[in-house]
Amino acid sequence: MDNILEVRDLKVYFPVRKGLFGFVSHYIKAVDGVSFDLRRGETLGVVGESGCGKSTTSRAILMLNKPCGGTINLDGKNILTLKGTDLLDYRRKVQVVFQDPQAALNPRHTVMEILTEGMVYHGLCKKEERREKAVELLDSVGLPGDILDRYPHEFSGGQRQRLCIARAIALKPELLICDEAVSALDLTIRAQVLDLLSELKKKLSLSIIFITHDIGVVQHVADRIIVMNKGKIVEQGAASQVLSRPKEEYTKFLMASVPKIGKPL
Secondary structure, three states: OOEEEEEEEEEEEEEEEEOOOOEEEEEEEEEEEEEEEEEOOOEEEEEOOOOOOHHHHHHHHOOOOOOOEEEEEEOOEEHHHOOHHHHHHHHHHEEEEOOOHHHHOOOOOOHHHHHHHHHHHOOOOOHHHHHHHHHHHHHHOOOOHHHOOOOHHHOOHHHHHHHHHHHHHOOOOOEEEEEOOOOOOOHHHHHHHHHHHHHHHHHHOOEEEEEEOOHHHHOOOOOEEEEEEOOEEEEEEEHHHHHHOOOOHHHHHHOOOOOOOOOOO
16 A cells, blocks of 8 residues: 655744744744654544644644644655645645534535535536535535535534535545544534544545544544654554554553544544
8 A cells, every 4th residue: 555645754843932032942842753654545543632743743734834844745745845736736635624613614604605615716616516516515424405505603513513524525635634523522423423534535535644632532543543742753553553552651541541432434
């Protein structure tokens, strides 16, 4: 199985400024020398407590945080050097589902506008096809097609997260980053969304980076796992190996409580 994503020695440091003139006193090393691969069609779980660097790593891959060192290659191309149409194409290929669906959806936009905005921007859909495409997306995430003229506040948290997933897959991505995508949902809805991601992964041949603080969730979704602490990877390997025979005390600490929900992606 070939790699779709290769991250090498990734560093993301944030300056801490002090004094009247804002001199940099030191740097917070949010991500400090992280390296990993994501295989095509694989789900990679990234686990760690809040502040460990997992979300900062994902934001660097999304080009929302600028790295100060290292490389990120998608399909063999260093994304940090992309410009113009190549950069635009990259932003289409890599999509994200964030933790808070309410904050991620524009409250002034209808479901129709939410689902088709990206497609229109990237030229993936003609005007006369938009409504049909939007209905197809809703069906793919288990929502009825008669809600296109409604607004985000009219839906539950689980339904809003399904809308976020539909918006992400509308652009036909190769890589989907789920950043704490189920942590704000109750257990029943969480399991349903995990099942949905499982179905979409197989149907659309997606590669997934699944970021979570809850190792009890990641054990049900990941083919491989990396464990992060203080900006570094402290353990990585096949999910079955890491979870059944953890080598690091930090991994054992995370496994202290492991709820059983969901199904493997």
